[in-house]
Amino acid sequence: MADTALLSLLSKPIIGKHYRDPAYLDQLRCIFSEYGYVKLTEFFIKPVYESLVAEIGAIQRKKRKRDFQMPGYATPRIMSVVSGSEILESSVLLVTLYGHCELRKTLATIIDHDIFGVHHREELMVVNLLEKRGDTHGWHLDDPRYAFIAVLKATPNDQGGSVEYISNWRSLCAEHGLGAEQNVDKGVELAASRGMIRQAHHKAGDCYLLNAGECLHRVTPLAVDKSERWVLNMAFDDRMSIPFGATADLLYGEHP
Ligand SMILES: O=C(O)CCC(=O)C(=O)O
Numbered sequence: 737m738a739d740t741a742l743l744s745l746l747s748k749p750i751i752g753k754h755y756r757d758p759a760y761l762d763q764l765r766c767i768f769s770e771y772g773y774v775k776l777t778e779f780f781i782k783p784v785y786e787s788l789v790a791e792i793g794a795i796q797r798k799k800r801k802r803d804f805q806m807p808g809y810a811t812p813r814i815m816s817v818v819s820g821s822e823i824l825e826s827s828v829l830l831v832t833l834y835g836h837c838e839l840r841k842t843l844a845t846i847i848d849h850d851i852f853g854v855h856h857r858e859e860l861m862v863v864n865l866l867e868k869r870g871d872t873h874g875w876h877l878d879d880p881r882y883a884f885i886a887v888l889k890a891t892p893n894d895q896g897g898s899v900e901y902i903s904n905w906r907s908l909c910a911e912h913g914l915g916a917e918q919n920v921d922k923g924v925e926l927a928a929s930r931g932m933i934r935q936a937h938h939k940a941g942d943c944y945l946l947n948a949g950e951c952l953h954r955v956t957p958l959a960v961d962k963s964e965r966w967v968l969n970m971a972f973d974d975r976m977s978i979p980f981g982a983t984a985d986l987l988y989g990e991h992p
Pocket residue numbers: 862864873878883885899953954955967969
């Protein structure tokens with residue numbers, strides 16, 4: 737994107753004006769505080785969203801395929817990824833958006849806490865692509881607490897690619913003596929038997945905010961051939977610096 741076009745795009749409001757309505761923000765804050773998840777519809781104004789789609793379309797050419805079982809969680813990662821470091825090297829738009837004051841202020845209002853960007857080159861911002869039947873981003877927690885996700889390509893409602901999440905996962909595990917990041921299948925079964933797994937589906941253009949450090953979450957396997965789901969995940973935290981596990985490097989780091 738040319739510098740002048742970028743400047744003119746990002747010097748005006750970038751987020752839909754309903755996100756400046758205190759009553760609406762308050763409603764979103766309540767939902768997020770109760771569930772750890774809130775859908776943000778028509779979040780970016782159209783020209784910003786369209787530039788985002790074009791930018792991710794270009795960036796996705798750098799994707800790397802992944803197909804493995806994540807150690808610890810013991811859940812599948814069958815997907816393609818573009819890491820934070822690749823995005824940092826190639827997209828002024830995304831880097832500028834990540835630090836954008838209006839974006840951070842709006843998210844902080846919904847989270848009800850100041851937020852910081854994260855200092856992990858691979859994990860501060862990533863692109864995840866599900867591209868064929870069976871592709872899935874299995875159950876996990878993120879290292880940073882808050883994931884702001886923009887959905888750029890989506891599947892129809894009944895064809896997989898839905899987000900499932902378990903609110904208060906860490907407390908559930910603590911209550912039952914389960915490791916929150918180890919062999920999560922048992923805890924997921926327990927949550928399922930108690931009706932604690934929530935599901936959300938998103939169409940292209942939807943965004944959502946997740947307390948990804950507390951809610952175990954996954955994206956269900958794509959159910960049909962020739963379907964695609966693309967997301968951009970921007971990570972934030974209310975702590976200035978945070979500990980990182982090995983999972984982000986395994987998924988996004990440079991290895992064959
Ligand atoms: O694709 C999604 O909606 C979730 C992405 C996610 O969980 C992640 O990037 O850690």
